Amino acid sequence: MTHDTSESTRPLVFAHRGSSAAFAEHTRAAYLQALADGSDGVECDVHLTRDQQVVLLHDSTLDRTSDGTGPVADRTLEELRALDFSSWKGARVPEAYGAKSEQFLTLPELLDLLRGAGRPISLAIELKHPSPFAFKLEDRVLDILLAEGWTPESSAVDNISVTFMSFDPDATKYLLGKIPGTFICQLVADVDVAELREGMGLGALSGSAVANVMKAAQAEGEQLLDNSQVGLAGPGIDYVRQHARTVQRWLESGRRFRVWTVDDERDVALCQGLGIHEITTNKPARVLAQL
Numbered sequence: 556m557t558h559d560t561s562e563s564t565r566p567l568v569f570a571h572r573g574s575s576a577a578f579a580e581h582t583r584a585a586y587l588q589a590l591a592d593g594s595d596g597v598e599c600d601v602h603l604t605r606d607q608q609v610v611l612l613h614d615s616t617l618d619r620t621s622d623g624t625g626p627v628a629d630r631t632l633e634e635l636r637a638l639d640f641s642s643w644k645g646a647r648v649p650e651a652y653g654a655k656s657e658q659f660l661t662l663p664e665l666l667d668l669l670r671g672a673g674r675p676i677s678l679a680i681e682l683k684h685p686s687p688f689a690f691k692l693e694d695r696v697l698d699i700l701l702a703e704g705w706t707p708e709s710s711a712v713d714n715i716s717v718t719f720m721s722f723d724p725d726a727t728k729y730l731l732g733k734i735p736g737t738f739i740c741q742l743v744a745d746v747d748v749a750e751l752r753e754g755m756g757l758g759a760l761s762g763s764a765v766a767n768v769m770k771a772a773q774a775e776g777e778q779l780l781d782n783s784q785v786g787l788a789g790p791g792i793d794y795v796r797q798h799a800r801t802v803q804r805w806l807e808s809g810r811r812f813r814v815w816t817v818d819d820e821r822d823v824a825l826c827q828g829l830g831i832h833e834i835t836t837n838k839p840a841r842v843l844a845q846l
Contacts, residue, residue, distance in 0.1 A: 596677030
């Protein structure tokens with residue numbers, strides 16, 4: 556199988572949490588900028604609030620990207636709306652991109668923004684686990700989409716084509732019971748034990764235990780891709796560099812590839828040379844200019 560990398564089939568460019576190099580991730584401004592940049596699609600991470608609303612946030616806690624603190628799952632949507640999710644970035648938000656109080660988004664609000672694009676646009680939804688609500692997260696996301704007019708057969712609503720992603724192979728398998736595998740992306744990344752321990756503030760023993768669980772999940776995710784149970788492979792750029800043979804095998808088996816997070820010019824060139832289909836980046840305008 557050959558991979559045509561001519562201009563007509565350049566990789567599609569997805570804005571990672573919106574144009575998140577320019578504005579605070581997951582905000583109205585970041586997504587409006589992504590559309591203005593000409594992104595082919597946008598990516599978002601979702602969590603459930605205490606009152607079961609689907610909100611756009613990467614972390615399970617509020618500390619890094621807001622002036623709040625503690626778990627997202629402990630707050631209602633109304634409580635989250637009172638927080639500031641944009642100022643930490645230090646970027647001035649143009650008036651056209653909404654007030655500070657309008658930057659925090661729910662999934663239905665993002666769908667409304669994308670409807671306003673006036674052109675076909677792709678939406679990649681990453682379901683974040685572990686979640687205190689388990690697969691209620693998936694159920695709520697699907698309920699919202701169904702209410703908006705989405706159908707599992709086409710995985711489209713109006714001008715928006717939707718795909719689903721997770722690192723958690725159990726979440727992937729749960730989705731496979733509800734949606735065709737064509738629209739599901741298994742995310743994969745190598746587990747770095749030292750990085751994990753530092754990032755989560757864990758000791759040697761607990762760090763190794765968590766790493767073992769994550770390595771088992773990684774192996775299971777790779778198996779799902781080996782067995783062609785899902786249509787999309789979602790490796791990180793480091794994984795692509797480290798596992799050239801595996802990547803080649805999956806490409807040859809017809810997996811569609813969505814690689815994250817590709818901001819460096821050499822990495823963009825690498826992806827294009829390999830015939831990667833989709834690139835997720837914090838800098839969509841720059842990547843599109845390079846392609």
